[in-house]
Amino acid sequence: MRLDKYLKVSRLIKRRTIANEACDAGRVLINGKEAKASTAVKVGDIIEIRFGNNTTKVEVLDVKEHVKKEEVENMYRHL
Structure with missing residues (x-):
């Protein structure tokens, strides 16, 4: 799955355009390593997102196309 789509589906970033x-x-x-929006996300990858002074670091546990709001927490683990 593309990185920008994963960030949106996992709700780490609200909209795909903002993720892009x-x-x-x-x-x-x-x-x-710096990643483009088209970079493929795999289970086990460590994603780090920098928002101003804040940094969010997560490990990818699952990659799914469609996820219910309640199941989002099963897609990644905060580090």
Whole structure:
């Protein structure tokens, strides 16, 4: 799955366009490397998102196309 879509489906970022812009600006890292919006996300990847002074770091546990709001927490684990 594309990184921008994963960020939206997992609700780490609300909209896909904003996820795309964050990737283009270099604020999203996968396994310590800057990632483009089209980068493939796999189980076990470490995603780091920088919002101003805040940094969110999560490990990908599951990759699904459609997820209910209650099941989102099963997609990633905060580090």
